[in-house]
Amino acid sequence: MPRFLFVPYREKEQVKALGAKWDRQENKWYIPDGISEEPFTRWLLVNTINVRSKMYCLAKSHEICWKCGHDSPVFSFFLPVGEVTNWDEHGEYWNTFPCAMLCNVRYLPDNITSIIRHALPQYRIDFSKTVGYPYYMNHCVKCGARSGDFFLHGELGSAFNPNECNPDEISFLDLHEPFQAYATWHTSSVLCELHVG
Incomplete structure (x- = not known):
C-alpha cells in the first residue's frame, strides 16, 4: 500500500530531496518502498482508525x-x-x-x-x-x-x-x-x- 504524504506546494522540493515520488494518478507525493518513513513524519498521512x-x-x-x-x-x-x-x-x-x-x-x-x-x-x-x-x-x-x-x-x-x-x-x-x-x-x-x- 502506498504511503502517501500531504505536502504543501512550497515544501515539495524538500520531500523530493528526501526521496519522495509524485503519483500522477493520485496527485499526491508518496514514499517509495525501501525508504524509511522517519524523515517524512510531518507530511505522513494516517491510514488507520482509532x-x-x-x-x-x-x-x-x-x-x-x-x-x-x-x-x-x-x-x-x-x-x-x-x-x-x-x-x-x-x-x-x-x-x-x-x-x-x-x-x-x-x-x-x-x-x-x-x-x-x-x-x-x-x-x-x-x-x-x-x-x-x-x-x-x-x-x-x-x-x-x-x-x-x-x-x-x-x-x-x-x-x-x-x-x-x-x-x-x-x-x-x-x-x-x-x-x-x-x-x-x-x-x-x-x-x-x-x-x-
Missing part, C-alpha cells in the same frame, strides 16, 4: 472568520455513541464512550471523504502549523482562510464546545451509517444533552 461508531452525525455551527470577518458555516463529526482504541499489556482493545465531538481528524475512509468533498468543500485536509501535521479542517467560505480545530473545539463556548449559554448554535444531521476515523475528541454533558434534546 475511533468507530455504528452511526454518526454531521455537526454544523458557525464562526466569524479571523481574516475577513465573514460569518462562515463550520462542520465537525459527532458520535452519539462510539468506541475508541486503547492499549494495555495485552494489546489493543476498544472502549465505549457516551458521545464525542471529533477534532484533528487525520483519516477518513473513502466513502466519507467522497461525501464531504462534494457536500462540504470548505472542510478539507490542510496542514496545521499549530499541531505540526495535516488534518481535515474548516475554511472560510468567503476568503478560504483556515479555521483550526483548536479555536473551534478548544475553548469552552466555542463553535463545537458549547456551554449552557450557547448550546443552540449547533445543529445535527444524523447519518445512520457506520463511521470510522483517526481523530482526537472531546465530550461534555452539554454535547450529550444537546444531541438527545
Whole structure:
C-alpha cells in the first residue's frame, strides 16, 4: 500500500530531496518502498482508525472568520455513541464512550471523504502549523482562510464546545451509517444533552 504524504506546494522540493515520488494518478507525493518513513513524519498521512461508531452525525455551527470577518458555516463529526482504541499489556482493545465531538481528524475512509468533498468543500485536509501535521479542517467560505480545530473545539463556548449559554448554535444531521476515523475528541454533558434534546 502506498504511503502517501500531504505536502504543501512550497515544501515539495524538500520531500523530493528526501526521496519522495509524485503519483500522477493520485496527485499526491508518496514514499517509495525501501525508504524509511522517519524523515517524512510531518507530511505522513494516517491510514488507520482509532475511533468507530455504528452511526454518526454531521455537526454544523458557525464562526466569524479571523481574516475577513465573514460569518462562515463550520462542520465537525459527532458520535452519539462510539468506541475508541486503547492499549494495555495485552494489546489493543476498544472502549465505549457516551458521545464525542471529533477534532484533528487525520483519516477518513473513502466513502466519507467522497461525501464531504462534494457536500462540504470548505472542510478539507490542510496542514496545521499549530499541531505540526495535516488534518481535515474548516475554511472560510468567503476568503478560504483556515479555521483550526483548536479555536473551534478548544475553548469552552466555542463553535463545537458549547456551554449552557450557547448550546443552540449547533445543529445535527444524523447519518445512520457506520463511521470510522483517526481523530482526537472531546465530550461534555452539554454535547450529550444537546444531541438527545
